[in-house]
Amino acid sequence: MPSLVQNLMVWDASYDWPEDGEEWSAAWGGSANHWSMWLYPRVRAFLPAKKVLEIAVGHGRWTQYLAQRCDELIGVDIAGTAIAHCRQRFADDPRLSFHVNDGTSLAAASDRSVDLVFSFDSLVHAEADVLGGYMVEFARVLSDDGVVFIHHSNVAALGAVDPERVHWRAPSVSAAIVERFAASAGLRCVIQEPFAWEAQTLTDCISVITRPGSRWDTGANRVEPNDRYRTEETRMGLTVAGLYPPAPPLAQHGASHAEALNLAAAGDAQGARALLANALRRTIAPEALNDLAVLSHRCGDHKTAITLLEALVCLHPDDVAARENLADLRTQPDLR
Structure with a gap:
């Protein structure tokens, strides 16, 4: 079970970040393709945003794209080495600040100040206690029309699974559990997309969460399983990445x-x-x-x-x- 201590030991001590996180987008041909083909179409309605809070920034793989579409970005991570790296990487952009957090609270963000909470490819390793703690914080920091876009585990919905085949996904978390956490915190899930990281097993999930009555509140939670992430979407992303010239470096x-x-x-x-x-x-x-x-x-x-x-x-x-x-x-x- 990936506890906070285990996560800290891996990401702050033993993992050497050989490609600054780009290694996890290699199947897409790089993070630029991964962002533009899969992530941005899902989050674009919420951007640009005045203030973005990114949880588990790592070495800034997604920060570089979010920073182009906000007035201010707060990045948090339990790994001090990751925060130090981001502070150096984005030192020329005063709109961005980075903070070490404890893995369950968001002290760097003030009440009702955040328009988009974003996390992808990180909270899949967070157990239910961590997600529950963050949900209370989401209710505190979200602006009136703020929205949460998080990627988390769905393994608890699968029954018995081989731990070696779910890539360290948290076994205590599912889409339904996250929806319950949101409701308990006075928030509402409006979109959930359980998806298959590999094969056709829905080990992962994207959840979109907002305040009741916000501009994003549809009054119901729309759940759409997606078993094509690896079998079709990733393969197409890699094909396109190899076919067209690479994108130029991002300007800040x-x-x-x-x-x-x-x-x-x-x-x-x-x-x-x-x-x-x-x-x-x-x-x-x-x-x-x-x-x-x-x-x-x-x-x-x-x-x-x-x-x-x-x-x-x-x-x-x-x-x-x-x-x-x-x-x-x-x-x-x-x-x-």
């Missing part, structure tokens, strides 16, 4: 913005302006902004169209299409 967009504001506060307006302009060149798609300007003009908002194109030309002076559209719109009358 929020970090540039925060650093620019720090420079401005220190009196370096020119440096802040240059840094933020460079960040916007990386993150704004010129084609999309160009199209938005043209569509704004067609909808009768000539002034906005001109403003958008002027900003685009300022950021991308070599964009021929933007310059031509700007010159063309300046000669046309306002359609209003």
Whole structure:
């Protein structure tokens, strides 16, 4: 049984993190593919979020993607070495903070402040006492429309199983037990997806939990078993990863913005302006902004169209299409 002490001994002492957690996404062709093909489609409705709380961050395998879609992220882990690694890895992003926790409480988050609690590929090793403790904390930290997205064990629903074949999943946890924990804490499960990590045995589960009456509360729990994770979804992810070029390294967009504001506060307006302009060149798609300007003009908002194109030309002076559209719109009358 994976107790807190056993988890701490493994993840903080004996495991050497040879690929910083990427080894667990190797079957998908890497974490970028794993995130974009399987995780993000499930969590995208809850993002972007003002504040994200990630439980069991490890070496930041999912943190790097969540950080692109929030204003602030709090990461917790029982392993001090993992927290030290994340603090170093994300040192340039002041929006992110990392804290060692005790495995059942979330002291780093204040009451009703968290919009998304996220954990994947970690709490499957947590027994029922840990999940029960966290559930009470979820009820404390969730904002009015906050939501929990956690990956946990479903082994307790399977009856007798060979411990060697469930990959250290907690035998005391199931989807039904997590649903009961949520109800006892005054929360509500609205989605549960028991899924098969290997073969067709539903050893794992995703649970989505929220406050009654929140925007995510559907009034009922929808349970949809998925036995295709390894047999179809993972295989397709690996195929796609080998077929197309790899994604470029992620840019820490929020970090540039925060650093620019720090420079401005220190009196370096020119440096802040240059840094933020460079960040916007990386993150704004010129084609999309160009199209938005043209569509704004067609909808009768000539002034906005001109403003958008002027900003685009300022950021991308070599964009021929933007310059031509700007010159063309300046000669046309306002359609209003």
